[in-house]
Amino acid sequence: MRFFKTLVLAMTMLVSVSSQAAVESYGTLLSGSYQPATDFASLSVSGTGNVYTFTLTAYDLNALFTNKAFIGSIAVKVSPDVKANTIAVSGISGGVTNLAASNGGGPGGDWDFRFVLGQGANDRLLANESVTWTATFASNVSIDDYALHVQGLTKAQGDSAWYLNSVVTTPVPEPASWAFLLVGLGVASSMRKRRA
Numbered sequence: 001m002r003f004f005k006t007l008v009l010a011m012t013m014l015v016s017v018s019s020q021a022a023v024e025s026y027g028t029l030l031s032g033s034y035q036p037a038t039d040f041a042s043l044s045v046s047g048t049g050n051v052y053t054f055t056l057t058a059y060d061l062n063a064l065f066t067n068k069a070f071i072g073s074i075a076v077k078v079s080p081d082v083k084a085n086t087i088a089v090s091g092i093s094g095g096v097t098n099l100a101a102s103n104g105g106g107p108g109g110d111w112d113f114r115f116v117l118g119q120g121a122n123d124r125l126l127a128n129e130s131v132t133w134t135a136t137f138a139s140n141v142s143i144d145d146y147a148l149h150v151q152g153l154t155k156a157q158g159d160s161a162w163y164l165n166s167v168v169t170t171p172v173p174e175p176a177s178w179a180f181l182l183v184g185l186g187v188a189s190s191m192r193k194r195r196a
Helices: 002-017 175-195
Strands: 020-031 041-048 051-058 070-079 087-094 099-103 113-117 130-137 142-151 161-168
Touching (some): 041 142, 051 070, 087 099, 113 130
Antiparallel strands (some): 020 041, 041 051
């Protein structure tokens, strides 16, 4: 019976400290006039508290939009509200070399800030590229929603548009979560062996 209680305690501790990575696909029109035939990007976010790591991957934008299409920014809603100047961006790697947080968000005025991807015509997130970065907030936040801004569209496509996530997939446990589980089971097993 004690083994069962120890196992339940270990599992409870695992759930309370586990780190998750949510992966979202984007392609649902929020503002603008052009709805692509399928999703055009995915966003993976991991972290808790005040540190989050993001990976944005653009699919074949050329086939879904036009050969000049690029993802220019990500509008973000968080709780509690934050200002862009309280966010430190680091560890930028991949398709763009310049990435920064900026005040002002997406359409509708309900967004806290945006991540601006790249700077100028030669530093944009284009088709089949990805970018990874870490954002450190001044205090703990909970990220509520994102919207991607696709620019460089044709006049017939409306020049630019904002898109929401199409389907939110369930969080995937990070390797640290599995390690905590194994450590907890190992401790429970060793405690059981000592008593036997």
